Amino acid sequence: xxxxxxxxxxxxxxxxxxxxxxxxxxxxxxxxxxxxxxxxxxxxxxxxxxxxxxxxxxxxxxxxxxxxxxxxxxxxxxxxxxxxxxxxxxxxxxxxxxxxxxxxxxxxxxxxxxxxxxxxxxxxxxxxxxxxxxxxxxxxxxxxxxxxxxxxxxxxxxxxxxxxxxxxxxxxxxxxxxxxxxxxxxxxxxxxxxxxxxxxxxxxxxxxxxxxxxxxxxxxxxxxxxxxxxxxxxxxxxxxxxxxxxxxxxxxxxxxxxxxxxxxxxxxxxxxxxxxxxxxxxxxxxxxxxxxxxxxxxxxxxxxxxxxxxxxxxxxxxxxxxxxxxxxxxxxxxxxxxxxxxxxxxxxxxxxxxxxxxxxxxxxxxxxxxxxxxxxxxxxxxxxxxxxxxxxxxxxxxxxxxxxxxxxxxxxxxxxxxxxxxxxxxxxxxxxxxxxxxxxxxxxxxxxxxxxxxxxxxxxxxxxxxxxxxxxxxxxxxxxxxxxxxxxxxxxxxxxxxxxxxxxxxxxxxxxxxxxxxxxxxxxxxxxxxxxxxxxxxxxxxxxxxxxxxxxxxxxxxxxxxxxxxxxxxxxxxxxxxxxx
RNA sequence: GCCCCGGUAGCUCAGUUGGAUAGAGCACAAAAUUCCUAAUUUUGGGGUCAGAGGUUCGAAUCCUCUUCGGGGCACCA
Numbered sequence: 001x002x003x004x005x006x007x008x009x010x011x012x013x014x015x016x017x018x019x020x021x022x023x024x025x026x027x028x029x030x031x032x033x034x035x036x037x038x039x040x041x042x043x044x045x046x047x048x049x050x051x052x053x054x055x056x057x058x059x060x061x062x063x064x065x066x067x068x069x070x071x072x073x074x075x076x077x078x079x080x081x082x083x084x085x086x087x088x089x090x091x092x093x094x095x096x097x098x099x100x101x102x103x104x105x106x107x108x109x110x111x112x113x114x115x116x117x118x119x120x121x122x123x124x125x126x127x128x129x130x131x132x133x134x135x136x137x138x139x140x141x142x143x144x145x146x147x148x149x150x151x152x153x154x155x156x157x158x159x160x161x162x163x164x165x166x167x168x169x170x171x172x173x174x175x176x177x178x179x180x181x182x183x184x185x186x187x188x189x190x191x192x193x194x195x196x197x198x199x200x201x202x203x204x205x206x207x208x209x210x211x212x213x214x215x216x217x218x219x220x221x222x223x224x225x226x227x228x229x230x231x232x233x234x235x236x237x238x239x240x241x242x243x244x245x246x247x248x249x250x251x252x253x254x255x256x257x258x259x260x261x262x263x264x265x266x267x268x269x270x271x272x273x274x275x276x277x278x279x280x281x282x283x284x285x286x287x288x289x290x291x292x293x294x295x296x297x298x299x300x301x302x303x304x305x306x307x308x309x310x311x312x313x314x315x316x317x318x319x320x321x322x323x324x325x326x327x328x329x330x331x332x333x334x335x336x337x338x339x340x341x342x343x344x345x346x347x348x349x350x351x352x353x354x355x356x357x358x359x360x361x362x363x364x365x366x367x368x369x370x371x372x373x374x375x376x377x378x379x380x381x382x383x384x385x386x387x388x389x390x391x392x393x394x395x396x397x398x399x400x401x402x403x404x405x406x407x408x409x410x411x412x413x414x415x416x417x418x419x420x421x422x423x424x425x426x427x428x429x430x431x432x433x434x435x436x437x438x439x440x441x442x443x444x445x446x447x448x449x450x451x452x453x454x455x456x457x458x459x460x461x462x463x464x465x466x467x468x469x470x471x472x473x474x475x476x477x478x479x480x481x482x483x484x485x486x487x488x489x490x491x492x493x494x495x496x497x498x499x500x501x502x503x504x505x506x507x508x509x510x511x512x513x514x515x516x517x518x519x520x521x522x523x524x525x526x527x528x529x530x531x532x533x534x535x536x537x538x539x540x541x542x543x544x545x546x547x548x549x550x551x552x553x554x555x556x557x558x559x560x561x562x563x564x565x566x567x568x569x570x571x572x573x574x575x576x577x578x579x580x581x
Numbered sequence: 582g583c584c585c586c587g588g589u590a591g592c593u594c595a596g597u598u599g600g601a602u603a604g605a606g607c608a609c610a611a612a613a614u615u616c617c618u619a620a621u622u623u624u625g626g627g628g629u630c631a632g633a634g635g636u637u638c639g640a641a642u643c644c645u646c647u648u649c650g651g652g653g654c655a656c657c658a
Binding site: 084169315329332369440453454473533537581 | 583598599605617619637638
């Protein structure tokens with residue numbers, strides 16, 4: 001709907017020779033907003049105020065000049081120059097009717113931007129280490145990423161989502177040894193879990209599933225346990241323990257158990273996310289980068305470009321040359337590659353696969369990591385601006401005003417699965433994205449569980465269910481609904497609340513584009529709440545199923561289009577739209 | 582010490598990227614149902630936009646400083 005104003009303004013400006021510069025449509029679009037106050041019309045543009053300075057003109061005069069040049073348009077009732085130089089646009093109601101008609105037709109509810117389609121995006125998110133179940137923090141990433149993906153797709157982008165599986169490196173060995181220790185304990189061997197090992201219940205579950213039994217002669221506890229005090233040197237202790245184990249049971253058997261453990265955890269994560277309605281187009285294995293020789297190839301290329309040097313027995317990447325605050329190690333003294341090494345290659349790989357923009361959704365505690373990944377991209381010959389990092393802040397759970405403790409170390413943290421079971425997928429999805437991602441989230445468990453109007457999810461879903469119920473009543477009362485008749489009688493909808501509802505419906509597409517542009521799914525959530533409010537308010541004031549056929553069909557048309565918008569909006573957020581509650 | 586995010590009504594938060602008189606929900610006070618789902622609606626009070634300076638026609642929004650809260654500054658991931 002905003003397009004009407006954008007085009008009109010553009011047509012007007014084109015006629016003014018002095019202003020006709022290289023302004024594109026998106027510039028005009030940026031100057032136009034919905035009015036906050038209906039006494040200012042439907043839309044307002046501050047274009048005259050913005051251009052006044054560079055043209056050295058009085059903004060009001062300029063606004064009047066533009067006004068004189070705007071051609072007649074059968075959607076625009078009148079244009080006013082107001083205040084310091086705003087241009088206020090008043091639309092005919094028919095413009096809103098056209099919008100309702102479009103929504104009722106079976107086409108897409110919103111018009112995608114065709115230019116976006118050639119833009120390939122790769123959205124990477126969650127990417128939690130496969131060393132344990134997902135917790136409530138990952139849940140926020142999952143909900144945010146999945147919603148963002150849906151929104152970007154809805155406005156026209158070609159977008160794929162990916163989960164990066166950190167399936168190589170030291171932490172996988174630690175996972176494996178934790179499982180092995182558990183297996184040994186089940187055989188009544190006198191070994192204790194290293195302090196740096198994974199302590200959670202799930203380790204037990206994995207060991208039960210693997211159910212491996214070691215031979216008496218291959219495990220000699222005395223040879224297994226390092227001669228160091230675990231409490232003094234946790235890292236050294238566990239590394240030594242891993243080494244001993246590999247030697248005693250053979251690296252082959254160790255890797256076999258590691259693979260089994262990884263597969264079990266990965267499966268659990270995949271099931272968890274899929275039950276949560278979070279689907280990925282691909283699961284990218286970190287380990288595959290090494291296996292396919294991509295890491296070596298990239299390192300050689302960096303070496304050739306003189307981005308690497310040796311110092312203190314390690315190999316360093318000259319990140320400072322490319323904007324990072326310090327140089328970073330890519331190969332450690334012990335010859336192991338760092339996590340960052342894989343990440344340079346992984347991001348390079350993403351670009352090589354043909355993605356224009358890479359969106360990474362990271363925890364806010366990873367912000368210090370951005371500069372080095374960007375440096376890595378530059379070094380591999382890409383533009384670091386192609387990487388867009390969205391940071392997500394932490395989640396705290398509150399139950400009746402009391403903050404719930406959460407500790408990863410003890411393994412007693414609240415999992416995503418527990419949360420989903422507690423409050424349900426719908427409430428979890430909605431609450432996770434209800435707030436801006438860069439804001440700390442206080443997740444109110446009691447509110448999420450409550451089935452009252454205080455709970456925004458139920459409030460919105462209830463609006464949908466009410467409309468569904470009205471449609472059922474139509475049939476039960478054997479009333480006929482004629483959509484064409486409804487559309488041609490939309491002009492009968494003249495009450496303030498009816499107009500308000502039509503205005504809200506017409507904003508949907510603008511909200512989606514804004515939400516996509518700002519990568520802010522929470523705007524959509526806020527909008528849906530407002531829309532539901534407009535409907536409830538209208539529903540309370542007017543009866544839809546009245547005897548007057550023309551007005552009834554018009555009202556049903558309005559209700560059905562509201563239902564369609566709510567339903568699509570909720571589905572983009574991964575929330576269901578029940579027909580009865 | 583350096584870097585990132587945040588501070589808006591009693592509480593939880595929006596604020597369309599610099600616009601006109603700063604908005605919701607909850608809580609509080611009062612009202613509405615012979616009628617399509619009361620899981621609803623209507624009305625009301627409530628603000629030094631953390632503080633101070635600056636930029637300009639115009640600042641919650643941009644810049645500088647101060648302050649408070651969270652996070653980050655590895656040959657961990």
